[in-house]
Amino acid sequence: MYLKHVQLIVLLWLPITNAWACLCWPLYFCEYLHSPEKKIVIEATVSHHRIYEQNDAVYLKVDQIFRDDIGITSFIKIYGESGTADCHVDVLKRFPDDSKVYLILGMEFNGEGAWTHSFVNPDDFYEDLWEIAPFSCFMVLLEVKNNIVSGPILPDLSEYPLADFESRLQNCDYPEEVLDNYRCDQLPFIVYPNPSTDGVINIGNLYRYTSISRIRICDLSGRYIYDEIVESIPYQKATFTFDFSGMYILEFHCSDKVFYEKLIVQLE
Numbered sequence: 001m002y003l004k005h006v007q008l009i010v011l012l013w014l015p016i017t018n019a020w021a022c023l024c025w026p027l028y029f030c031e032y033l034h035s036p037e038k039k040i041v042i043e044a045t046v047s048h049h050r051i052y053e054q055n056d057a058v059y060l061k062v063d064q065i066f067r068d069d070i071g072i073t074s075f076i077k078i079y080g081e082s083g084t085a086d087c088h089v090d091v092l093k094r095f096p097d098d099s100k101v102y103l104i105l106g107m108e109f110n111g112e113g114a115w116t117h118s119f120v121n122p123d124d125f126y127e128d129l130w131e132i133a134p135f136s137c138f139m140v141l142l143e144v145k146n147n148i149v150s151g152p153i154l155p156d157l158s159e160y161p162l163a164d165f166e167s168r169l170q171n172c173d174y175p176e177e178v179l180d181n182y183r184c185d186q187l188p189f190i191v192y193p194n195p196s197t198d199g200v201i202n203i204g205n206l207y208r209y210t211s212i213s214r215i216r217i218c219d220l221s222g223r224y225i226y227d228e229i230v231e232s233i234p235y236q237k238a239t240f241t242f243d244f245s246g247m248y249i250l251e252f253h254c255s256d257k258v259f260y261e262k263l264i265v266q267l268e
Contacts, residue, residue: 024087024136024137025137026152026155027104027106027137027138027140027152028140028152028153028154028155029102029104029140029142029151029152029153029154030153030154030169030172030174031154031172032104032106032140033066033067033104033169034172037106037107038069038070038106038107039067039069039104039105039106039107039138040065040067040068040069040070040072040103040104040105040107041065041066041067041068041102041103041104042060042062042063042064042065042066042068042072042076042102042103043062043063043064043066043100043101043102043103044060044061044062044063044076044100044101044102044103045060045061045063045098045099045100045101046058046059046060046061046095046096046097046098046099046100046101047059047060047061047075048097049091049092049095049097050123051092052120052121052122053120053122054120054122055079055080055081055088055119055120055133056079056080056081056082056091056092057077057078057079057080057091057119057121057131058077058078058080058091058092058095059075059076059077059129060075060076060077060078060095060101060103061074061075062074062075062076063100066169069107070107070130071130072130073128073129073130074129075129076129076130076131076132077127077129077130077131077132078091078095078105078131078132078133078134079091079117079119079121079131079132079133080092080094080133080134087117087135087136087137088117088133088136089133089134089136089139094141095141099143099144099145100143100144101141101142101143101144102141102142102144102149102151103139103140103141103142104139104140104141105132105134105138105139106134106138106139107138117133117134117135118133119131119133140152144162147161147162147163148160148161148162149161149162149165153174154172154174157174157179159179160174160179160182161179161182164178164182180254180255181255183254184254184255184257189203189204189252189261190203190204191203191204191250191261191263192204194262194263194264195264195265195266196242196263196264196265196266197266197267197268198267198268199241199242199243199265199267200239200240200241200242201239201240201242201263201265202238202239202240203238203239203240203250212230212252212253212254213229213230213253213254213255214227214228214229214230214251214252214253215227215228215230215238215250215251215252215253216228216250216251216253217240217248217249217250217251217263218248218249218251219246219247219248219249220246220247220248220249225248226240242263242265242267244265244267245265245266245267246264246265247262247263247264247265248262248263248264248265249261249262249263250262250263
């Protein structure tokens with residue numbers, strides 16, 4: 001049984017900035033999907049945007065419907081505004097061109113529709129599609145990038161491999177050990193530049209967090225010049241600086257697996 005979500009919107013007037021600020025109670029995709037309030041839950045592709053004088057709009061192609069309590073069309077149009085803090089959705093920033101998203105729009109407080117902002121459509125042609133200007137407090141958005149779903153999935157989960165995401169939505173079953181296996185089996189690290197001519201080598205990470213427990217770097221004599229034991233790395237890039245030219249071995253410990261990467265430093 002899922003608890004009913006009581007959504008709270010607080011609008012605060014900030015006299016210094018002469019503007020309204022919007023504070024929302026946090027929502028999480030999997031929990032909100034199963035709550036009793038009316039909503040739509042979809043997978044969609046961003047088609048294109050339109051920029052108007054009074055507001056902006058994004059067109060979404062609906063690829064899959066997980067829940068539809070309203071009756072939406074195959075394309076939907078979402079209105080919003082840029083650079084505001086009054087619960088409008090910044091559709092230009094939140095929905096990049098050609099991106100894949102999982103989206104929940106809650107239809108709160110009104111049995112026939114949504115509690116929404118008003119919007120202006122100055123187009124002089126008719127569009128047969130469902131459109132809305134949602135409050136940001138009733139929207140949960142997950143982004144799909146590099147086959148990783150990112151965003152507020154659960155209170156303690158902000159990313160999951162796309163291949164295993166949808167099958168676990170029904171029961172909100174996202175065990176940490178499964179995520180660890182994905183992170184370790186498909187270690188998503190990019191080492192660059194390699195070779196390095198200035199001694200600086202970056203390690204980029206596609207996941208926001210990793211399951212790496214240890215990082216070591218050794219030279220060809222087997223001497224470790226770097227050794228760190230970590231529980232998690234909450235960053236997407238690490239930078240190492242080498243003082244001498246040569247070949248080094250980068251060693252990752254992830255769960256019960258060990259990965260190696262050859263590093264080449266050619267100082268000019």
